Amino acid sequence: MSDRPVIGITMGDAAGVGPEIILKALREKRMVEQCRPLVIGDAAIMERADTFVKTGLQIKPVASVNEAEFKAGQVDVLDLNLLPADLPVGKVSAQAGDAAFRYLEKAIQLAMDQELDAICTAPLNKEALQKGGHRYPGHTEILADLTGTADYSMMLSAPxxxxxxxxxxxxxxxxxxxxxxxxxxxxxxxxxxxxxxxxxxxxxxxxxxxxxxxxxxxxxxxxxxxxxxxxxxxxxxxxxxxxxxxxxxxxxxxxxxxxxxxxxxxxxxxxxxxxxxxLGLDAGVNITVGLPIIRTSVDHGTAFDIAGTGQADEKSMLEAIRQAVELAPKKC
Incomplete structure (x- = not known):
């Protein structure tokens, strides 16, 4: 059995740059060498995102963590199938906000059940989240609520x-x-x-x-x-x-x-x-401390203005995944 940690990467708001920066990060060979990444989101949205960034990675929908193959050149997506493939890019959407919440909810459940060693989150849009019926200020408060954590805080880490x-x-x-x-x-x-x-x-x-x-x-x-x-x-x-x-x-x-x-x-x-x-938007990583699970995140938003163009920088996502690997419980 591999000692590489299983990192659940939530897709975030599908109308933003989350799917694009995930694909750009996962085309890096070192990511597969360091961890076993599992995207939690919609396979159809990830396939569309690759038409923007053109990584050439194969998108493989899976129904459970156990089905994931974690192979180079392939992105395993725990496919919740919540959104249409033609969801408008770069626009606030209640449907996308609700889906972003559902991806995170699923990831938290899997991490609490120890099927994931850590969670790394792509950005969600707070307006879309609330339009989707979820009255939270952001990721941090959702994580605290769904894990039953009273004593927590947001930590930002940069060089x-x-x-x-x-x-x-x-x-x-x-x-x-x-x-x-x-x-x-x-x-x-x-x-x-x-x-x-x-x-x-x-x-x-x-x-x-x-x-x-x-x-x-x-x-x-x-x-x-x-x-x-x-x-x-x-x-x-x-x-x-x-x-x-x-x-x-x-x-x-x-x-x-x-x-x-x-x-x-x-x-x-x-x-x-x-x-x-x-110090640089691509340098910071958001870490929620005090939780019973490990969670890291990019320290930038959904960037609706450049979503769908393939221009989004993946450096913060790469660093967020790296720190999730570093903080994940070590396997003997």
């Missing part, structure tokens, strides 16, 4: 920088309201434990402030750093975690890229996403 978030897909005013010492502490703990499991013996963690200059001793804001962040940092320090903060976000990310810290704890979505994406 030289890792960022974990206290809040994610909420408005800024709501994010500040939601930040509290318990949540900040739990995210610090998740950051530490995640790094430790990947071999960092003494992780160095930095925590962003909420206000400019981390409040500058009350000059900015209404004492949010002292009320919401500092107690969490001090609690983690008492437990022996190497953590500093709250620190001014405007200089903190520079210091992290320089190598001063192994991970940054960001307070809200754009505070953490902005620096990662400055």
């Amino acid at each position: 030289k920088l890792k960022v974990i978030h206290v809040t994610t897909h909420v408005g800024l005013i709501d994010a500040v309201r939601m930040i509290n010492p318990d949540r900040v502490y739990r995210v610090i703990r998740l950051a530490h434990d995640t790094l430790y499991r990947t071999g960092v013996e003494k992780p160095a963690i930095a925590v962003c402030g909420i206000n400019p200059h981390a409040g500058e001793n009350g000059l900015f804001g209404y004492g949010e750093e002292e009320e919401k962040v500092l107690p969490a940092v001090e609690k983690a320090q008492r437990e022996g975690i190497d953590v500093q903060g709250p620190l001014p976000a405007d200089t903190l990310f520079f210091r992290a890229v320089r190598g001063d810290f192994d991970m940054v704890v960001a307070m809200y979505h754009d505070q953490g996403h902005g620096p990662i994406k400055v």
